[in-house]
Amino acid sequence: MLNVVDSAVPVACWSCSVAHNDSTLFCPHCSKIQPAAAGDFFRVFGLERQFAIDLPALELEFHRLSRKVHPDRFARATETERQLSLADTALLNNAYRTLKDPLHRTGYLLKLEGAEIGEEFAGKDRKDQTDPSRVPADLLEEVFELNMQLEEMRMARKIGEEDLQLLADLKHAKTKFEGLLDAVDRDLRMQWQVWDAADPAARQTAQKTMVALLDRRRYLSNLVRDVNEVLGAE
Amino acid sequence: MAESTLNGRVVGIDLGTTNSLVAYMQGDAPVVIPGVDGSNLVPSVVALDPVPGDGGRPTVTVGNTARKALIETPERVIYSVKRLMGRGLEEIQDELRLFPFRLAEDMEAGEVPRIRLGEMKFTPPEISAYILRQLKRNAERFFGAPVTQAVITVPAYFNDAQRQATKDAGRMAGLEVLRLVNEPTAAALAYGLDRAKEGTIAVYDLGGGTFDISILKLRDGIFEVQSTNGDTHLGGDDIDNLLLAIALDEIYAEHGVDLRGHPGAVQALRKAAIEGKIRLSTEQSASFDIELPNGDRYQREIPREVFELLIEPVLNRTVGPCKQALTDAGITPEEIDEVVLVGGSTRIPAVRQLVDELFHLSGRGKKPHIELNPDEVVALGAAVQADILAGASKTTEEMLLLDVTPLSLGIEALGGTVARIIQRNSTIPASATEHFTTGVDGQTNVAIHVVQGERELAADCRSLARFDLKGIPPMSAGLPRIEVKFLIDADGILKVTAREQRSGQAAKIEVKPTYGLTDEQVESMILDSFDHAEEDFAKRLLIEARIEADKILELVERAPESPAWMRLSGEEQAEIAAARDHLASVKLSEDSSAIRQATLDLDHTTRRYAELQMDAAVSAAIRGKTMEAADEDLGEAVTAPHPMAAAEFK
Numbered sequence: 001m002l003n004v005v006d007s008a009v010p011v012a013c014w015s016c017s018v019a020h021n022d023s024t025l026f027c028p029h030c031s032k033i034q035p036a037a038a039g040d041f042f043r044v045f046g047l048e049r050q051f052a053i054d055l056p057a058l059e060l061e062f063h064r065l066s067r068k069v070h071p072d073r074f075a076r077a078t079e080t081e082r083q084l085s086l087a088d089t090a091l092l093n094n095a096y097r098t099l100k101d102p103l104h105r106t107g108y109l110l111k112l113e114g115a116e117i118g119e120e121f122a123g124k125d126r127k128d129q130t131d132p133s134r135v136p137a138d139l140l141e142e143v144f145e146l147n148m149q150l151e152e153m154r155m156a157r158k159i160g161e162e163d164l165q166l167l168a169d170l171k172h173a174k175t176k177f178e179g180l181l182d183a184v185d186r187d188l189r190m191q192w193q194v195w196d197a198a199d200p201a202a203r204q205t206a207q208k209t210m211v212a213l214l215d216r217r218r219y220l221s222n223l224v225r226d227v228n229e230v231l232g233a234e
Numbered sequence: 235m236a237e238s239t240l241n242g243r244v245v246g247i248d249l250g251t252t253n254s255l256v257a258y259m260q261g262d263a264p265v266v267i268p269g270v271d272g273s274n275l276v277p278s279v280v281a282l283d284p285v286p287g288d289g290g291r292p293t294v295t296v297g298n299t300a301r302k303a304l305i306e307t308p309e310r311v312i313y314s315v316k317r318l319m320g321r322g323l324e325e326i327q328d329e330l331r332l333f334p335f336r337l338a339e340d341m342e343a344g345e346v347p348r349i350r351l352g353e354m355k356f357t358p359p360e361i362s363a364y365i366l367r368q369l370k371r372n373a374e375r376f377f378g379a380p381v382t383q384a385v386i387t388v389p390a391y392f393n394d395a396q397r398q399a400t401k402d403a404g405r406m407a408g409l410e411v412l413r414l415v416n417e418p419t420a421a422a423l424a425y426g427l428d429r430a431k432e433g434t435i436a437v438y439d440l441g442g443g444t445f446d447i448s449i450l451k452l453r454d455g456i457f458e459v460q461s462t463n464g465d466t467h468l469g470g471d472d473i474d475n476l477l478l479a480i481a482l483d484e485i486y487a488e489h490g491v492d493l494r495g496h497p498g499a500v501q502a503l504r505k506a507a508i509e510g511k512i513r514l515s516t517e518q519s520a521s522f523d524i525e526l527p528n529g530d531r532y533q534r535e536i537p538r539e540v541f542e543l544l545i546e547p548v549l550n551r552t553v554g555p556c557k558q559a560l561t562d563a564g565i566t567p568e569e570i571d572e573v574v575l576v577g578g579s580t581r582i583p584a585v586r587q588l589v590d591e592l593f594h595l596s597g598r599g600k601k602p603h604i605e606l607n608p609d610e611v612v613a614l615g616a617a618v619q620a621d622i623l624a625g626a627s628k629t630t631e632e633m634l635l636l637d638v639t640p641l642s643l644g645i646e647a648l649g650g651t652v653a654r655i656i657q658r659n660s661t662i663p664a665s666a667t668e669h670f671t672t673g674v675d676g677q678t679n680v681a682i683h684v685v686q687g688e689r690e691l692a693a694d695c696r697s698l699a700r701f702d703l704k705g706i707p708p709m710s711a712g713l714p715r716i717e718v719k720f721l722i723d724a725d726g727i728l729k730v731t732a733r734e735q736r737s738g739q740a741a742k743i744e745v746k747p748t749y750g751l752t753d754e755q756v757e758s759m760i761l762d763s764f765d766h767a768e769e770d771f772a773k774r775l776l777i778e779a780r781i782e783a784d785k786i787l788e789l790v791e792r793a794p795e796s797p798a799w800m801r802l803s804g805e806e807q808a809e810i811a812a813a814r815d816h817l818a819s820v821k822l823s824e825d826s827s828a829i830r831q832a833t834l835d836l837d838h839t840t841r842r843y844a845e846l847q848m849d850a851a852v853s854a855a856i857r858g859k860t861m862e863a864a865d866e867d868l869g870e871a872v873t874a875p876h877p878m879a880a881a882e883f884k
Contacts, residue, residue, distance in 0.1 A: 072623055075412045090664055093660070094665060
């Protein structure tokens, strides 16, 4: 089961004015829907800040809360209740979307903890990967070669040639870089555990390591995407 | 909200490109409500009757009667108006080339397009409102009570403006739109009702004018959409246009007749093309035999293989969206447990073949779901969603639909690039908060350009709105901190609120969208505002019952002139005469339900006659009469209040 945090900040119900705990979505006195409590996405699910999450439990909780607060449950309610349902559900959806994805969750929690991390990990910005200063040092040589091969392949495609050796090389590179991605993911998970174990000194180090790992991961996944694009054009 | 609406029925409406339907939950099963002609499908065709002799306002007709006018007075008829919903002048140029939409001459840039219909002009939401009003009336006739709340379906890939236009149309028709539901999701609801299933399903929806693909995960009554994709301008209409273009070209090449300037002839040809297309779903070949204005005949045989080659490019346009939807859901075709087919165009064998290949179905011993009528399944699902929203129903109390936004939402940043703030396929409602500031000392306005789409440059995305944040307190440049909240609601429609945090002047920031109809415009376009008053309602029921009675009486009056009449036995003829006399006398009373019952009785006794007449009309058409003559024969039959008569041609 999920770990429930009880913040117990008393607030007054907008409808009946009776005070209740601010993390309660429905007033215990009059049962009316309440505004979601201020706080981070973890709190929406009653969770402590943590990197490792029980995903099936998170999904169940998402469904349970959705059934309660979704606008479909308030289609014929008063304007105030409909607005609250809309806001509560938008927050719930935003929280679930962020927490269910390991990378989004990692980036989000690192930011919450004050870490400065790169823009997006989805890799929408194509320009920055050609910036040689951002190539992980241990990969400089291979990345250089891969980019040459990708360029050659694109050229060959343009003039309608099929270079089987090049194709094999690219497929080999793809496997290699995918392997490196998996390694990054394993490393990230290890750092999650270190951080979640909650030793303050270790947390600082883990945090720094994770920021670097996310950076490396973003770079690698852009490479893999480019290789897939060229290979997928077959 | 008025007390009475709390208990009123909520109907589900499929506002389609070609046909529209209204359905409701009868006990624990959704059913379609038939129109006055007994047909479940109301063709999405709106016609303006000729100006009455007294110079009064011309009346608007909808459905089969309007469709009849297509060939006689094409300039007073409009169809496929869904293609224009929520679109700007520059966006509809393609449609204007392919469809006989006539724009008003006095259009200004930035204005919602207005379409000429005879001597009047209407915006697309107004035209749709007439269709919705017809459905509303059909439902009211059926229940004998007013209907004021509805769920309306839209293509999943509809953008914000198209959704808003649909909602506006509902309001104009006197309907409170409780929810817009995506069509493929509605279909999934209709299928999911009687099977407590778990698993991943794909809904492939190829309708008259739009294509959608949605991938959903079902679990414990929760329908969670994983991804959606599509093309709002791809459907059966495109196939019709291909056939039509070939016919027009060949007629010009072989007979030297250019029909493009003759709207009536083009409509007749389009009708023949559609009929041919429908035949090709069950037969190996379809033949066309059409008399041209100069007396020549255009004769053409289209074998199915030729047809399939012809439509391949159209069908292939559905492949990309399907693959993208799978990628976005993070699954492979093999992980799809079930596929549901929706939309009339999925009757085409080549479409089923394509779906089979896309999702590797037959290789896994699976078949797509076609148990529910593909023309009705969306309306049935809308009725299920209506029941969920109405609450207090045991059948649907455990069901909940979690849908997504089909397109990413972004803001134009410096250099014309897009900063994405809500990604596509995010579960809705979804929100994002952004902060803005000023660039010049004392600046009191900030303009924000919101776009929808997946392209990197704002110019390549659909411009949603240019919001002007006004009333910012004058401060040094960069000092104001304006928090703007973007919220996509459960209908997929964007709401924007803003506040200046530094000065605390929260409520003073004014957010003004610049797209679509204003609230005042929608208000002024509301069709007959007395629509829900009770006394008017009773009066209208009576008037409508009498009109229906008159229609069938007139048909029966003329029946003895028809050869079909002679084929009835003397007993059958006497039975009809008795029912006719009964209706004629009941019609004079004020009792609308008695009139309706007598009308239904007469309708019932004349069923065999109508069938005989229908047979005659169809064989006349097959014998190769001119299109116009065949259509006149059919036109008679179509007005006959028999389910089979209206269902014959679509």
